Amino acid sequence: MILENPQIEMGQLPSVNNIEFKKLAPTYKKTEYIGTSILFGFLLIGCFIAFFNIPADYSSISYGIFVAWAVFFALSMYLAGKQYDLAGYAVRAHDVVHKHGVWWRTVTTIPFNRMQHCEISQGPVQNIFGLATLRVFTAGGTSSDLTIDGLEHEEAKKIKGFITGKIGPQPTVESPATTDVESSPLTFDGITEEEFGEVRDATGSEYPPDDATQISPLP
Amino acid sequence: MNRFEHPTRQASIAILFILGKLFRILFRQLWVVILVVMFNPKKKVFTTFTLGLLAIAAIGAVTSIISYFRLYYYVKDGELVLEKGILQKKKIAVPLDRIQTVNFKQGIIHQAFNVVSIEIDTAGSVGKEFSLEALRKEDAEALRSFIENAKPATAQTSDKETEVHSNFDTASPGVKTPPKLLFELSLLDLIKIGVSQNHLRTAGIIMVFFLSFFDELEDALDLKLTERVEEFFGLAQEAEFLPYLLIGIPFFLTISFFLTLFRTMLQYFALRFWRTGQGFKMESGLLTKQEVSANLNKIQYIRWDSSPMKRLFKMVAVRLPQAASVQVSKKLSANLPGCYDHHLQAIRQAYFPNEMLLEETHHGVNWRIIYRMFLLQGVLPVGLLIVFSYSWLATDIWIWLLWLPVALWLSYRYHDNWQWHISEEGLLTSWGVVNQHSILLQWYKVQAVTIRQHYFLRRRGLAHLILDTAAGSVRIPYIPEEKAKEVRDFVLYKVEVDGRSWM
Numbered sequence: 001m002i003l004e005n006p007q008i009e010m011g012q013l014p015s016v017n018n019i020e021f022k023k024l025a026p027t028y029k030k031t032e033y034i035g036t037s038i039l040f041g042f043l044l045i046g047c048f049i050a051f052f053n054i055p056a057d058y059s060s061i062s063y064g065i066f067v068a069w070a071v072f073f074a075l076s077m078y079l080a081g082k083q084y085d086l087a088g089y090a091v092r093a094h095d096v097v098h099k100h101g102v103w104w105r106t107v108t109t110i111p112f113n114r115m116q117h118c119e120i121s122q123g124p125v126q127n128i129f130g131l132a133t134l135r136v137f138t139a140g141g142t143s144s145d146l147t148i149d150g151l152e153h154e155e156a157k158k159i160k161g162f163i164t165g166k167i168g169p170q171p172t173v174e175s176p177a178t179t180d181v182e183s184s185p186l187t188f189d190g191i192t193e194e195e196f197g198e199v200r201d202a203t204g205s206e207y208p209p210d211d212a213t214q215i216s217p218l219p
Numbered sequence: 220m221n222r223f224e225h226p227t228r229q230a231s232i233a234i235l236f237i238l239g240k241l242f243r244i245l246f247r248q249l250w251v252v253i254l255v256v257m258f259n260p261k262k263k264v265f266t267t268f269t270l271g272l273l274a275i276a277a278i279g280a281v282t283s284i285i286s287y288f289r290l291y292y293y294v295k296d297g298e299l300v301l302e303k304g305i306l307q308k309k310k311i312a313v314p315l316d317r318i319q320t321v322n323f324k325q326g327i328i329h330q331a332f333n334v335v336s337i338e339i340d341t342a343g344s345v346g347k348e349f350s351l352e353a354l355r356k357e358d359a360e361a362l363r364s365f366i367e368n369a370k371p372a373t374a375q376t377s378d379k380e381t382e383v384h385s386n387f388d389t390a391s392p393g394v395k396t397p398p399k400l401l402f403e404l405s406l407l408d409l410i411k412i413g414v415s416q417n418h419l420r421t422a423g424i425i426m427v428f429f430l431s432f433f434d435e436l437e438d439a440l441d442l443k444l445t446e447r448v449e450e451f452f453g454l455a456q457e458a459e460f461l462p463y464l465l466i467g468i469p470f471f472l473t474i475s476f477f478l479t480l481f482r483t484m485l486q487y488f489a490l491r492f493w494r495t496g497q498g499f500k501m502e503s504g505l506l507t508k509q510e511v512s513a514n515l516n517k518i519q520y521i522r523w524d525s526s527p528m529k530r531l532f533k534m535v536a537v538r539l540p541q542a543a544s545v546q547v548s549k550k551l552s553a554n555l556p557g558c559y560d561h562h563l564q565a566i567r568q569a570y571f572p573n574e575m576l577l578e579e580t581h582h583g584v585n586w587r588i589i590y591r592m593f594l595l596q597g598v599l600p601v602g603l604l605i606v607f608s609y610s611w612l613a614t615d616i617w618i619w620l621l622w623l624p625v626a627l628w629l630s631y632r633y634h635d636n637w638q639w640h641i642s643e644e645g646l647l648t649s650w651g652v653v654n655q656h657s658i659l660l661q662w663y664k665v666q667a668v669t670i671r672q673h674y675f676l677r678r679r680g681l682a683h684l685i686l687d688t689a690a691g692s693v694r695i696p697y698i699p700e701e702k703a704k705e706v707r708d709f710v711l712y713k714v715e716v717d718g719r720s721w722m
Contacts, residue, residue: 013708013709013712014708014711014712015704015708016704016707016708016711017704017708094711094715095711095715103673103674104671104672104673105671105672105673105677106669106670106671107669107670108667108668108669109667109668109669109707109711110666110667111666111667111711111714111715112715113714113715113717114665114666114667114714114721138666138667138687138689139542139666139689139722140519140542140688140689140690140722146667
């Protein structure tokens with residue numbers, strides 16, 4: 001029991017646990033594989049150079065180079081795939097959730113009313129594959145910024161539009177508990193809530209009903 | 220009546236400060252070169268090199284003087300405007316209600332000419348904070364009170380602010396509450412603080428400074444100092460430096476002790492801490508007088524630390540981290556080097572008025588944190604020391620192993636001391652064995668919540684909980700995953716339904 005005198009039952013709170021994370025773009029997995037392969041391609045060239053420069057008496061070591069290369073290549077490919085499988089994001093009615101990492105698993109949640117702005121960036125490789133990176137900025141320093149790498153460009157634009165709209169008209173002056181979610185309609189950049197995707201009730205909770213809804217940007 | 224509506228230059232003495240600043244920067248960058256020129260072994264004074272140096276200085280001086288004449292400030296349409304630039308005119312306009320704090324600083328020369336340098340911090344917008352080198356004191360004070368008085372009238376956000384302030388301030392907007400002196404530090408207090416500062420850090424700084432200084436000096440002047448010293452001491456015979464070490468370390472520590480004491484006394488001389496309508500104000504300094512203010516709604520959390528020496532004096536050092544861009548936050552942070560418990564209570568009361576009224580629950584961290592601390596404080600350093608001493612001295616120094624039981628005891632104590640208390644509105648964490656730390660945070664200041672686990676933590680069902688604010692993060696390590704998630708969901712709920720402005 002975390003609170004002895006809770007105003008509301010802990011169990012009724014919308015929980016991040018129960019939401020379904022959306023996966024990153026499948027092409028992102030492909031680019032990760034390609035990137036890893038290119039890197040290890042270069043390393044393989046290096047291995048060959050080393051192989052032909054090692055004196056003959058150390059031949060056992062020189063074969064070992066290729067074994068090490070193969071092991072690390074396999075490991076990196078496995079980790080790249082695993083990283084894709086474990087990463088995910090969710091846009092809810094009041095916040096954005098992002099999880100990532102293989103060894104260090106991290107789940108970060110930033111409420112809309114603490115976001116300053118957000119931006120999309122696209123590198124040349126990302127451009128080819130139609131991918132984009134979404135960054136959400138909070139105030140002061142960079143410790144609490146959120147970076148979602150490997151989104152489809154269209155999807156990133158939709159989320160950005162949604163977030164921008166959310167950040168703008170905030171019912172900030174109202175007192176807590178009376179914050180009216182209905183008063184800020186979820187229509188931004190011409191995208192209505194319905195178009196944005198189905199609205200799921202994640203927890204089946206009663207308090208406050210809209211807090212618990214999760215909006216999945218793409219059906 | 221707006222007496223600042225016409226573009227005004229700074230006080231003319233500002234030229235002196237601008238030039239002084241320029242030469243300080245030049246000297247800092249080029250002092251090696253200057254030394255070489257001055258002690259030029261060939262005794263040729265006016266080489267092209269020297270001329271180039273003089274030319275740089277002259278150009279810098281001229282541009283600085285022009286920049287003084289091209290800099291104006293004025294208040295227009297509820298905005299404080301700064302115009303500057305030599306070739307390209309640059310205009311910075313900040314709405315008065317976005318100005319968070321106006322800080323004064325007065326060095327010894329400033330005091331002689333009765334001027335102050337002024338720093339204006341805006342609500343965390345990067346590139347919009349600005350400073351003026353020298354204003355006549357009465358002008359500066361008039362400007363500040365003008366800004367402060369303009370606030371409630373112009374500010375659209377005043378509702379939000381009063382909502383926050385009404386908790387602890389009954390004053391209605393527009394009515395200025397007179398600042399109340401919370402405490403001032405006596406000379407004895409200052410000595411206590413100076414004595415209990417971190418002397419090892421000063422020693423480290425001195426060491427790094429001298430090492431780099433001597434290196435550069437040697438290179439520049441080709442002195443071969445190290446070799447001579449080595450010859451003199453006969454350091455060529457190894458393992459005989461132990462006596463020097465034994466003399467050198469206490470000597471070094473003594474120097475750094477007095478240096479810290481001296482610096483603390485200078486910087487915090489006659490420190491007075493005020494409670495103002497907006498937040499806090501701190502004045503201090505002997506040679507350089509500074510005045511720093513901290514707005515309550517910009518203060519993200521309160522942190523207090525104590526070393527064993529500080530605890531002996533029953534004192535704590537308090538930090539009030541404020542939301543700001545990184546460069547500003549360092550300059551403007553209102554840090555109290557030491558104060559007594561009832562002072563801390565007053566600050567806590569102002570930041571979090573309901574803290575004592577709310578019921579709270581107490582929690583600790585998982586015992587497995589002992590492993591981590593023992594590894595970090597015991598096994599790792601001892602292992603490194605043994606390897607190093609073996610490879611340098613070629614002797615087994617197993618004496619380092621004696622550290623292990625101490626480290627184990629420290630790790631146990633670390634686990635026992637890690638406490639966190641949560642209530643409806645906020646969090647209090649405290650940790651540390653030798654140096655003890657505490658953080659008081661209100662939920663609505665949180666900007667992001669993160670749960671992190673590495674492989675081993677996940678296997679044990681444990682996690683770190685990280686609460687990010689606009690001025691750094693508060694961490695709770697090694698707690699059960701379920702608890703972490705419960706707290707996260709609760710904090711998110713509190714933040715998402717809270718309408719108060721958090722910075």
